[in-house]
Amino acid sequence: MSRPVQYNAKLKTVEPPEGMMGDGFMATSLEKVVGLARQNSIWPLPFATSCCGIEFMATAASHYDIARFGAERMSFSPRQCDLLMVMGTISKKMGPVLRQVYLQMAEPRWVLSVGACACSGGIFDTYSVLQGIDQIIPVDVYVPGCPPRPEAIIDGFMKIQELVGEESLRRRNGEKYKELMGAYGIQ
Amino acid sequence: MSLTYETIQKKLTEKFGDALTNWQQPYGMLTFTGPKDLNLKVLQFLYDDPELKFQFLTDLQAVHYPGQKNEELAVVYHLHNLVDNVRIRFKVFTDINKPDVYSATALYRSANFMERETYDFFGVNFIGHPNLIRILNVDEMDYFPMRKEFPLEDQTRVDKDDEMFGRGGTMGFGTEKEEDGPTLTEDHKHNEGSKIL
Amino acid sequence: MAESEHILLPEGSLEKQTTTLNLGPTHPATHGVFQNILEMDGERILSAVSTVGYIHRAFEKLAERRPLYQITPLTDRLNYCSSPINNMGWHITCERLLGVELPKRVDYLRIIIMELSRISDHLICNSIVGVDSGAFSGFLYLMQYRELIYEIYEEICGSRLTTNIGRIGGFERNFTNTAFERLEKFLKEYPAVLKEFENLFTRNRIFMDRTIGCGPISAERALNYGFTGPNLRAAGVDYDVRVHTPYSSYQDFEFSVPVGSTGDCYDRFLVRNEEMWQSLSLINQAYKKVQEFKGAEAEVFHADSPAYYLPEKKDVYTKMEALIYHFKIVMGETEIPAGELYCSVEGANGELGFYLISDGGRTPYRLHFRRPCFIYYQAYPELIKGGMMSDAIITMSSLNLIAGELDA
Numbered sequence: 001m002s003r004p005v006q007y008n009a010k011l012k013t014v015e016p017p018e019g020m021m022g023d024g025f026m027a028t029s030l031e032k033v034v035g036l037a038r039q040n041s042i043w044p045l046p047f048a049t050s051c052c053g054i055e056f057m058a059t060a061a062s063h064y065d066i067a068r069f070g071a072e073r074m075s076f077s078p079r080q081c082d083l084l085m086v087m088g089t090i091s092k093k094m095g096p097v098l099r100q101v102y103l104q105m106a107e108p109r110w111v112l113s114v115g116a117c118a119c120s121g122g123i124f125d126t127y128s129v130l131q132g133i134d135q136i137i138p139v140d141v142y143v144p145g146c147p148p149r150p151e152a153i154i155d156g157f158m159k160i161q162e163l164v165g166e167e168s169l170r171r172r173n174g175e176k177y178k179e180l181m182g183a184y185g186i187q
Numbered sequence: 188m189s190l191t192y193e194t195i196q197k198k199l200t201e202k203f204g205d206a207l208t209n210w211q212q213p214y215g216m217l218t219f220t221g222p223k224d225l226n227l228k229v230l231q232f233l234y235d236d237p238e239l240k241f242q243f244l245t246d247l248q249a250v251h252y253p254g255q256k257n258e259e260l261a262v263v264y265h266l267h268n269l270v271d272n273v274r275i276r277f278k279v280f281t282d283i284n285k286p287d288v289y290s291a292t293a294l295y296r297s298a299n300f301m302e303r304e305t306y307d308f309f310g311v312n313f314i315g316h317p318n319l320i321r322i323l324n325v326d327e328m329d330y331f332p333m334r335k336e337f338p339l340e341d342q343t344r345v346d347k348d349d350e351m352f353g354r355g356g357t358m359g360f361g362t363e364k365e366e367d368g369p370t371l372t373e374d375h376k377h378n379e380g381s382k383i384l
Numbered sequence: 385m386a387e388s389e390h391i392l393l394p395e396g397s398l399e400k401q402t403t404t405l406n407l408g409p410t411h412p413a414t415h416g417v418f419q420n421i422l423e424m425d426g427e428r429i430l431s432a433v434s435t436v437g438y439i440h441r442a443f444e445k446l447a448e449r450r451p452l453y454q455i456t457p458l459t460d461r462l463n464y465c466s467s468p469i470n471n472m473g474w475h476i477t478c479e480r481l482l483g484v485e486l487p488k489r490v491d492y493l494r495i496i497i498m499e500l501s502r503i504s505d506h507l508i509c510n511s512i513v514g515v516d517s518g519a520f521s522g523f524l525y526l527m528q529y530r531e532l533i534y535e536i537y538e539e540i541c542g543s544r545l546t547t548n549i550g551r552i553g554g555f556e557r558n559f560t561n562t563a564f565e566r567l568e569k570f571l572k573e574y575p576a577v578l579k580e581f582e583n584l585f586t587r588n589r590i591f592m593d594r595t596i597g598c599g600p601i602s603a604e605r606a607l608n609y610g611f612t613g614p615n616l617r618a619a620g621v622d623y624d625v626r627v628h629t630p631y632s633s634y635q636d637f638e639f640s641v642p643v644g645s646t647g648d649c650y651d652r653f654l655v656r657n658e659e660m661w662q663s664l665s666l667i668n669q670a671y672k673k674v675q676e677f678k679g680a681e682a683e684v685f686h687a688d689s690p691a692y693y694l695p696e697k698k699d700v701y702t703k704m705e706a707l708i709y710h711f712k713i714v715m716g717e718t719e720i721p722a723g724e725l726y727c728s729v730e731g732a733n734g735e736l737g738f739y740l741i742s743d744g745g746r747t748p749y750r751l752h753f754r755r756p757c758f759i760y761y762q763a764y765p766e767l768i769k770g771g772m773m774s775d776a777i778i779t780m781s782s783l784n785l786i787a788g789e790l791d792a
Contacts, residue, residue: 048415049438050439051545053415054464054508057527058527058530058531058534058544061530062527076411076412089439091437091791093438093440094417094439097410097438123457124441124442125339125340126339126441126446127339127341127442127445128324128341128440128442129442147544149544214480214723214725216725216726218724243610245610245735246739246754248752250741250749269623272628274726295608296605296608296610296762296763297608297759297760299762321437323436323437323791332442339449
């Protein structure tokens with residue numbers, strides 16, 4: 001069964017950053033290039049605990065393919081990932097585990113909180129559920145929904161991409177970042 | 188010949204006499220109560236008897252009736268005879284100050300986790316259980332959350348706006364709650380743990 | 385299992401000791417959060433201790449706070465891969481408590497929805513068994529068809545995964561023509577894909593070598609451990625709640641219950657595949673029966689019990705009785721009989737039971753979920769003892785452990 005060859009002419013190429021173009025060279029700032037490279041090759045760690053994990057599986061499957069955005073390799077080891085995607089309810093028993101995983105990640109690291117339960121506890125306002133993961137780790141982007149549609153998860157991922165592309169190279173060593181980490185009790 | 192509820196009741200009263208009480212059939216399932224000392228003997232009899240053959244433990248859990256003195260916690264067993272397709276319910280009551288019940292793990296391996304869950308939620312101490320520790324809640328928890336006196340929400344939260352959730356506050360909407368009082372929705376529940384049977 | 389040969393190693397030497405491995409709550413292959421502390425001798429597992437509760441959300445305590453119709457979203461999140469079955473099970477329990485009789489068309493529509501969700505659950509489970517044994521493509525092929533099922537749910541209730549589908553007494557709206565068209569598209573395209581999936585795995589030498597003999601359990605042990613559902617049927621016992629205690633008019637349909645023999649991963653895989661074929665046949669039969677209703681009967685989508693089923697909004701705004709019923713239902717003044725009731729349905733993992741004690745008030749006095757995953761997970765340490773580490777992973781995914789159902 002042969003499939004007809006298709007040429008996809010509707011490709012969206014990434015625009016080169018601003019800089020000085022010359023004959024065979026281009027000069028731009030390091031931040032822009034590094035940001036460009038990082039934002040299009042984010043390796044996520046899918047920390048899937050419950051129902052949002054199934055929507056993540058649907059996002060990673062072929063219909064809503066998140067690999068198009070650079071997240072081809074789902075790293076399950078925190079040492080090798082850039083983005084911690086927390087999907088699903090985090091209970092108080094799981095809290096220390098999540099914090100441990102976050103601490104094991106290497107800088108630069110971002111956190112995407114997917115689903116109502118991870119953002120704020122969701123419908124489970126009970127004694128055993130952590131009311132939002134931002135009580136224990138700093139979060140960059142929140143994706144609400146119960147569960148959020150794959151399009152919403154991809155939208156959150158694209159916002160993370162913007163954050164990654166715009167980030168200054170010195171941010172992680174600065175005072176404000178240290179204060180933020182200090183607020184969570186992280187060295 | 189299929190197994191009928193009359194046969195089951197007759198056999199059980201032959202063997203245990205008046206110890207088994209409160210024979211009812213709510214919504215078509217035979218229910219009876221037994222003393223907590225005899226629970227294993229009743230379960231073993233139901234398991235071994237060649238005609239009764241209740242060899243599948245469908246469910247095991249507890250219910251808290253704060254209104255019934257000396258019999259606050261009920262441990263409920265749901266048994267199923269797969270061959271003749273008959274289900275029964277067996278209840279055992281125990282005092283909340285001394286909630287010791289014999290464990291059914293020797294007879295049904297499926298009772299292991301179910302008894303741990305019952306211990307975790309209600310504090311029923313199953314004698315003879317191989318590993319009776321908390322299973323679903325955090326290990327450091329020192330109370331039994333499913334008992335009626337404990338609230339649903341986490342009481343250590345500071346960022347929850349009680350005003351907007353209709354339980355307390357200072358704006359004078361008539362929803363103030365007194366210090367250490369029950370949360371308002373708990374207050375509104377008009378079931379005070381009366382005996383359901 | 386043969387002990388690995390230690391060639392005359394002295395007692396107490398490092399090579400003779402066992403290692404403790406934490407197959408922790410976060411692990412790529414545990415779908416959901418379970419922790420197992422394994423005692424291993426090299427690659428062989430000697431013993432395991434399981435810890436659960438990492439996603440305990442206190443459903444039972446929450447249910448004591450909510451009126452009956454508000455508990456349905458909670459039941460969604462039990463076995464979230466097949467939430468319509470949980471929803472329908474809860475509705476059936478409430479209808480039995482309240483004494484509501486359903487018309488046949490509603491029953492048949494419910495069967496269509498429940499069997500679709502059974503297909504979607506088994507689809508995930510089998511494709512994940514494939515992923516865990518290294519074959520990723522099966523997952524991608526089948527997830528496409530899960531999207532088709534999601535589109536059907538969206539047309540009926542608006543949501544993809546945690547559906548909250550139906551109401552006590554029927555459905556919230558009649559199935560539109562679009563829903564039936566999407567259903568027909570699914571019924572036309574899915575069998576070919578399932579056949580392709582089976583061709584990839586069922587007689588695949590590598591898959592068979594990985595899964596045959598992996599995590600077997602005998603029928604008596606399975607019954608003693610409280611197994612139900614496909615895991616029990618793979619061990620050889622044909623217990624299916626749909627046949628034993630038919631609910632929602634399952635007795636009007638012809639279907640067979642597949643049964644395995646050894647209870648190992650390969651049997652579980654085959655039983656689930658065959659159940660998907662049986663579900664397809666059930667959907668076809670139910671759909672044919674639904675199409676036979678003509679005229680006014682074809683508009684029936686809920687029971688005629690105004691005391692428990694919200695009246696239509698246009699009636700609420702124009703008729704007095706509808707307004708009163710609406711008020712009573714929403715404010716919780718309806719007559720709910722006191723009593724206790726245990727009702728079970730055949731979930732995708734086994735017998736999902738609801739033990740409801742009502743005291744006549746608006747909210748249940750006690751609601752307990754008999755969750756099949758929780759009960760058969762106790763057998764996991766015994767299933768993996770003596771096997772290799774990778775077999776433990778495949779056993780876990782073939783048991784179809786869903787964390788939401790395990791911890792509730």
